Amino acid sequence: MSLLAVAGQVAHYAVGLSFNPLAILGLVPVFAAGLMFMRYVSVDPETHPININKVRPEYDFIVIGGGSAGAVVASRLSEVENWTVLLLEAGGDENEVSDIPTLSGYMQMSQFDWMYQTTPPTESAYCLAMIGDRCNWPRGKVLGGSSVLNAMIYVRGNRHDYDQWAAQGNPGWSYDEVLPYFMKSEDNRNPYLAKTAYHSTGGYLTVQESPWRTPLSIAFLQAGKEMGYQIRDCNGEMQTGFMLSQGTIRRGSRCSTAKAFLRPVRNRPNLHIAMYSQVTKVMIDKKTKMAYGVKFMRYGRPHFVKATKEVVLSAGAIGSPHILMLSGVGPKEDLDQFKIPVISNLKVGHNLQDHIGLGGLTFVVDEPVTFTKTRYQTMQVALEYILRERGPMTSLGGVEGLAFVNTKYAPESGTWPDIQFHFAPSSINSDPDQVRKITGLRDSIYNTVYKPLKNSETWTILPLLLRPRSSGWIKLRSKDPNVYPDIIPNYFTHKEDILTLTEGIRIALNVSASKAFQRFGSRPHKIPFPACREYEFDTDEYWECSLRHFTFTIYHPTSTCKMGPPSDPDSVVDPRLRVYGVGKLRVVDASIMPNIVSGNTNAPTIMIGEKASDMIKEDWGFRVMR
Template sequence: MIAKAFDYIIIGGGSAGCLLANRLSRNPANRVLLLEAGRKDDYHWIHIPVGYLYCIGNPRTDWLYKTEAEAGLNGRSLIYPRGKTLGGCSSINGMIYMRGQARDYDHWAALTGDASWSWQDVLPHFKAHEDHYRLDGGQDPETGGNSRFSDLHGHGGEWRVEKQRLRWDLLDAFADAAVQAGVPKTEDFNTGDNEGVGYFDVNQRAGWRWNTSKAFLRPALSRPNLTVWTEAQVERLLFEADDDGALRCRGARGNRAGETVEVRANAEVILCAGSIGSPQIMQLSGLGDPAFLKSLGIEPVADLPGVGGNLQDHLQIRTVFKVTGAKTLNALTASLFGKMTIGMEYALKRSGPMSMSPSQLGAFTRSDESQPHANLEYHVQPLSLEAFGQPLHREPAFTVSVCNLNPTSRGSVRIRSKDPKDAPAIAPNYLTTPEDRRIAADSIRQARHIVSQPALSRYAPVEWKPGVAFQSDEELAKLAGDIASTIFHPVGTTKMGREDDPLAVVDSRLRVHGVRGLRVVDAGVMPTITSGNTNSPTLMIAEKAASLILEDEGRRAGWPRGQQFREAG
């Protein structure tokens, strides 16, 4: 057995873990260890934007999870990709830069009783690591000034945000149709109110995927106080009693390249293994519902019934429309010449379909007039296929996928046994509330309404899937169960909340209730899901967590109140 000691042990080298490794190792006095179960991010398909097609479902980069058979999906099970490589999900995701809505964070502040989670308070943490293209050269290239965007965006940080390097006439026509249907155009989805239609901004640099390993970890690797172990899977946390009898997390035990390793933390252990991995490790370690743990032969260490509960995810319903006279990716990829053209464009210009995120055009709107805010997100694509990973259709068509931003269904993540190699049981419980089923039906009707607008008439769109035969609420809700799929945004399984909340796992400083020396910093701490893609909110959480950890470090070191260590220069 290998045994080593560090100040901070970060478990999980994904989005949050890479940022935290950077921030905590800025102080050369801190010895920081980052543990990642996957391999290095040196697989070429990680870095080519369209490479997500070859990373999802690939054991080189994906944990290959699946959900349980879902009653709300009429007995179907879905693939549930999670990144297993440095950079985590930022190495295999859709690259869409999306913060959500201001009300998401104001709601967190109300739930936790901590105003520092409000939109105005978390905005500086978004900006701290942002490098937004609109502020290149010190000013907004469209307006000639920077005040409008510099108030909301950052520049010079590690996390690059760029415009997509493509456009499609068909998508432009859909945007015009959305405006005709009452959805305003927007030039920025990240102002705190994302209602509108426009092209998504993406986390890319010059046509390459920009993952968190490249952004945050690589610049810090030269620091002698930062150690990174890949292919190191944590199997359980280690605990001891403090002098006063209180429970403290002292380290972790796991397997690194076939050898048992045990690592000790002088300051803190920080779980960044994600909404699936973090509750799995906690349950394996005896943190969770005592009755459930005992049923698996695990001795409970702390009574935390919320571990693995409160799972929330975005479920998208894919509607497909055949078109006439429109350029689509279906047609472009139907021939060898078309595929060669796509490859040459990317090789020469780093643009075109190979630079695409999975969705290019987005729209946020309301499922009906009674909604007080945008509660639907559309992902619009100039292509169609039966399911993710399958070949594109040969007929020219486009896809309008829509998801309920604020689902009321709640699921769970639970280990199946004491064996760390056993994948946990993931049960999102999609479409199990009347509200979610009603919004699913309304969202399909609204997609039809937008596509029926005059702006798209020149392409003569015809509904292909699900088909106009389905009209009633009951028919459409059942149909949604047949055709809907996740867009891979699981959150909430280590919920942040007050101590009197029976399902809360961490407090508002992300410290595990009842356990000293242990925090969770990943999407699992979200008490409710954000209104959009979840990677950038996870980075904000990590940025804020770094500040909280450094504040606590300063107290232990006796620094003046509010002072934190900052790397020279």
């Protein structure tokens, strides 16, 4: 095959994306794209999963959603040879462009994304700098789900998170009981981590640090040490501290859950994967209250498939409550509004939680050490990635460092931090057009606040609130499955959330003021949002105004199908993730979290998939790991 033909193959696999991959990469010569494709097919030993043409009339298990949890569940259940498993995924397959870690942001607002948006606020002000006062909420519509869109950051959360789950009446979910499931998945490629008691090798999911980073990443660690924090593995014995980012990458490329859990088992005859299959309803017998099948649309045609054992709903914290409510499981007052017969009156869609922070917190330095588009989209950089699996293109969405810090509002023990930092040696100006597209930031605000930095060297910290007190809802807008539900996050309804984040921002300012960063001349960018000009920089009022304008989420919605004991009136699923009032139906994804974890949610969601798979096997008489 000629290089020109190979380049055509690359373009073919990227058809439907809202960008030209060759233009994005800045790889003007066609042969560079050809080399990328040749590397992809020759080095990756696991070819793509098979998208079956015809779905059988019935399967033992139907898994809805092939994302961070669903891919795990389908893979693990199909380990039982005499079980038949169907995985239904609304999107298609990932491709060569989505594999490149540094291009993670370009997957958002593409064919891989559901492209959800929050409903404009009516009570508490937030997202005010965004077009229509709406924050974008990317969610994966692709095999691998949001693990194809995210920045690949691997964080497990805090020991206290899981112990709290267990204390709330969820036996089996304490930290000591879930840790083995984190380790079951993991194939850690960093020797100094793999040898510890908190990591493992040999699992499906590859975890490692990026092989490349800027000099500012070391300054970030040194700043943490100056401030009295330890440099440590925050996925280990203690979370509080600073670290280089660990990520789900393999040989320099993204390791999504589709790549990790589905490609190795693609030839199992008892596992069928049907892409472009959007589920519209779980079929539940009104008399027996048992789930018996699924309706879905595929290629413009309606289908029905029967489940003889269970339906497993893994459509995510937005998709799972949406499908449940369309199926008659949810708040009676909401379902009645759309004349949907109520099968089980549960608080589906309630308890919506998300991590929230201040976007656009920018610092300026005097030396050329930051990650800029013009500096790193070069032929040399491309070839380093293609031929050596190294270089700037392996950066984990640009996030080089993480920290977990304690504000004065954190528990006194110091072991349950309330703020997380995502450190990136770049800013909104690294690729302003794409960042504005992703965030929905108004052009007028970008031009006023950030455009003056066009030729500057900048870096950023995203201070993230780990355990928000404010919570919201997912609510139906229509009984039509194609109409997205209302997403009402209710950010900042509790004043404590603003106060905690303000303290986190000030700790971030201390990072910039450290000796480690002062050697680069670091200082904060102080041009305010137009609506915040009346407030003096670094006052409480200034930061509250800024937070309510550039409200920033890194897309961690959880808890909309809350797990809890029968005594908890807010619970949707029991501790074995079975839906209350409905037989043969479980929910397995981030929506079951009683409370959001203290950190990125992808690794915990994979853990939930691992643990739920063993629960299902146990409930059907199979011995599992202990």
